[in-house]
Amino acid sequence: MKNAAAIEVHDLRKTYQVRDGGSWRGKTREITALDGISFTVPAGEIAGFIGPNGAGKSTAIKILAGILRPTSGTVRVGNLIPWENRLAHVARIGVVFGQRTQLWWDLSVGEGLALLRDIYSVEPARFLRNRERLADALDLHGIMDQSVRQLSLGQRMRAEIAAALIHDPDVIILDEPTIGLDAPSKLAVRAFVRDLRRERGTTVLLTTHDMHDIEALADRVIVIGHGRILADSPFEALQATTLSERILEADFTGPLPDLLLPEGATETARGSRSVTITFDPQRLPAPVLVAHLSTLPGLGDLRIGRPAIEEIITRFYADHAS
Incomplete structure (x- = not known):
């Protein structure tokens, strides 16, 4: 039996009226940000929500978070309509915007979390348990007394994730959660998200331009472009x-x-003692190509892999550019 849907989106549309030339006297025209998108995310799933710039991702995320009201269509997150049940909705979700902060620059991390405790009406005992659990998992003990403005980007992002989870949300929306982070910080964030889903069954909607986040975390990928869903499948x-x-x-x-x-194999790069070959396994099975190469003098190691995930997504975007 499949899990119940934590996020349900049906025929979601959002249009804006803009004035040409930036003048209030200019003619207005309609911009379609979302053109009837539909998808569901079962409870406990990590879904990647990706697309090129201007595809409609940010608009959809803001509607799911209750920040924007759509032009038409239906959305339910945990069976609540985000823009109609805002107080109840925000108490049950967590949102991390990689390029914005929900903490306060001049407060310490600990003070910011305490303020969020009051905003979300988290019981004192539950708050202390959550703060300790998050501090352990995200390595925050050493920065609890530091003001947010003093933190490195990696430290701030870990603190932002703690802020989004201090009230035990059922659904979290991660918008570019690893943007600008170094490799160790990215690995730490990814490990935490995996553990969160495994241990607590939290539903995660992840939007990012870092395809390694998608490869490491997502059960499936929802691709949006031109305001429409272009693909919805496992990667x-x-x-x-x-x-x-x-x-x-x-x-x-x-x-x-x-x-x-x-035929079916193409040399794509070479060094003094190495060569890279691209081949289509449907036209040229790997064992046939390996058998062919094994007849060559001086053959050493052979390695077969897939193209980088960035190359796959770039090709997909190019195929759907119009």
């Missing part, structure tokens, strides 16, 4: 339909021999 299915090629890297013990590759 593996998106990859299979978008860019099915494989990458073979071959190392040689001496100079590269002449390569006469079979």
